[in-house]
Amino acid sequence: MNLKEVLRNTIKEAVKSTYEVELPEVEFQPTRKDFEGDITVVVFPMLRYVKGNPVQIGQQIGTYLEKTVDAVSSFNVVKGFLNIVIDDSFYLDFFNGIKDRADYGYVTNASSEAILVEYSSPNTNKPLHLGHIRNILLGYSVAEILKASGKKVYKTQIVNDRGIHICKSMLAWQRFAPIGNDDKRETPNTTLNPHLTKGDKFVGYYYVQYNKEYKRQLKKISENAQIEFKELVEEAKISGKWDFINHENPNLLRLQKAFQSAMTEYLSVELDMNPSELKTKDNYISDFTLTENSKQDQEILELKSRFRGISKKFNFIEGNIKNLSNKEEKKIIQICLKHIEQVVEIFESAKEMLRKWEAGNTEVVALWKKMNQWVYDGFDVTYNNLGVDFDKLYYESDTYLLGKDVVADGLEKGIFYKKDDGSVWIDLTDEGLDEKIVLRSDGTAVYMTQDIGTAIQRAKDYTDIGGMVYTVGNEQDYHFKVLFLILKKLGFSWADSLYHLSYGMVDLPSGKMKSREGTVVDADDLMEDMTTTAANISEELGKLEGYSETEKLGLYQMIGLGALKYYILKVDPKKRILFNPEESVDFQGNTGPFIQYTYARIQSILRKAEAGEQEFDIESLKSLRLHEKEKELIKQLQLFPETIQLAAENYSPALLANYTYDLVKEFNSFYQQVSILGELNQDKKVLRVQLSKKVGEVVQSAFKLLGIEVPDRM
RNA sequence: GGUGGCAUAGCUCAGCUGGAUAGAGCACCUGCCUUCUAAGCAGGCGGUCCUAGGUUCGAAUCCUAGUGCCAUCACCA
DSSP states (O other), X not given: OOHHHHHHHHHHHHHHHHHOOOOSOOOEEEOOTTSSOSEEEEOGGGGGTSOSOHHHHHHHHHHHHXXXXXXXXXXXXXXXXXXXXXXXXXXXXXXXXXXXOTTTTOOOSOOSSEEEEEOOOOBTTSOOBHHHHHHHHHHHHHHHHHHHTTOEEEEEEEEBOOSHHHHHHHHHXXXXXXXXXXXXXXXXXXXXXXXXXXXXXXXXXXXXXXXXXXHHHHHHHHHHHHHHHHHHHHHHHHHOOOOGGGOOOHHHHHHHHHHHHHHHHHHHHHHTOOHHHHHHSTTSSOGGGOOSSSHHHHHHHHHHHHHHHHHTTOOOSSOOGGGOOOHHHHHHHHHHHHHHHTTSHHHHHHHHHHHHHHTTOHHHHHHHHHHHHHHHHHHHHHHHHHTOOOSEEEEHHHHTTTTHHHHHHHHHHTSSEEOTTSOEEEEOGGGTOOEEEEEOTTSOBOHHHXXXXXXXXXXXXXXXXXXXXXXXXXXXXXXXXXXXXXXXXXXXXGGGGEEEEEEOOEEETTEEOOGGGTOOOBHHHHHHHHHHHHHHHHHHHTOOTXXXXXXXXXXXXXXXXXXXXXXXXXXXXXXXXXXXXXXXXXXXXSSHHHHHHXXXXXXXXXXXXXXXXXXXXXXXXXXXXOOHHHHHHHHHHHTHHHHHHHHHHTTOHHHHHHHHHHHHHHHHHHHHHSOSTTOSSHHHHHHHHHHHHHHHHHHHHHHHHHTOOOOSOO
């Protein structure tokens, strides 16, 4: 039984004996620094059950505790706060009990039910960036924390290896990759571009090439269309016939069609009508037939003119969408872009390639395998540098067809329903959500179908699964709400323990990161920058004499990564992070390197301490007073196990990061105010050495859960 | 427009289930390396906890309304 429980029971006893009432709960808090004491009991909540003066009640309880509980040495009451002073011997006993436990804080007997933690889950058409880094660090850390809290954990990801995105890279490579002396197109191994030898960078480069070509074609269509339009006008002037609405110019037709469908989409969203409904309004196509008396017709007219006005701004030149301040303009231009994409040749070709892939075309599949493998080789390097791993990988190409049977099954059970066009939906309006599609009318799977299938597959693969954690950005909150509800309705036992580890976006000062617009912070580059910064600072301080160059490099990486990881993990997951690459991550104050530094300091002391300084005589120490800083340190150490549990319950590495910072801050204060090796009393000296050692161990344990290593020197 | 999230010092963030005078770091100012690593320590400056109501012994924390920012509401993934 820990001290809090003893106190709680005794306080209830005290109240019962003096006031004859049963207290349901006792509220504790750490005593504030400006009052004497270690633990404070708040008397106010008791007033609901005990009538009287809070100060008097506090006095009575305090007296009772002082008499009954050995660990309580004295107390004082300020207003409604009963401050209890705990005897030094209690802290000494406590420390003596944990000092040799290497796994202090961890719960080691794993529960029988396992939790599966999914994180990273990238697309395979481009390299990892800062956004992925947050995802990966969070997922990895939460997995480690859950493990330490006594859960069995499987780490996994689902690799998004199929779809139009990878086909775009494949197509661009086929078209644009230079051919070498061996008569073959360049590969990451043969490329002459030093930036592309890493496979994911290589494939990402061709994704960019695709987009360049796409924009080129778009621009050309636009220019041609303008010329052709002028020609039509000239012709009309001569012939006098202005009805070229019905011309047959293919370029113009394609564009018109695209804008027309863009407008339809815009109107249907704005008016909350579905497109077919909109089309049945016979007045939809031409303004002339609108009645103008109907309110809705007027609204349509207004929206149409707004759409036309804004879509004129669409100039096809390198998307500056993000610079548009007007929300509506941005929306309309985006819809236009989406529809116009459909009429560009290279997009058609990419879609064709995807069709071939789905049909199992051997050539396409071989290319797909080859390019994905390049990406995986590249990802492995990044994962390795980040120091994270996975127990099992799932590939979307294996799982995207899963789930259809489940949908069919659910349809039979009446959980889903079929619309006239054959698409399958679930009605979640009772839960306050909308209707959601789970199968397209052509019978193909949507994202949701696949996620249902994958979840079930995982539960089959790991029969001991009791829950799953999905590390995915908060932009998908709605998706997971729906997914979990569906799985619950399907009646799976583990469906109650699904958790969406939803985190805020990483924003740059310039706004959101967009890979298509090239405003991303590359993961590899970032790690390298951090290492360089660490190296510069280290060299300036020059404390590493005797280290070889490789040792130094390893240390710089450790510190640079420590800075980056801590910087990201110390923030509450659900909050967004503003990352300013210009100002780079700090190495002082509440940072990873500061904590690593303290660890190195401790190791330095331990190296200097003599071999015999392992055991102290606890009884003789009890006759001496603990230094205030020693006591504070022990108190902070005491919190470690519950902090791990709290971090696990909340899926929040930030709680652990902040705990570690507090511990280390307390230690540095102790270190600078109290002499450790210079202490004359042998027992005290050993106690301080042991205390330092334990702090070092806890720092190391805590940082391990954050995926951060600690150095012996720095 | 509907739904969800966020809003705390100039900046970046803590603040556990409501508790004492709201805390750190960075930046700025003042001290401290002849003794265990100064990536440190000690101190100073800095607050309308977005706004307005409410709940109660007590609200940064809970409730309601409003404001601002972000996300989401596709037979996209």
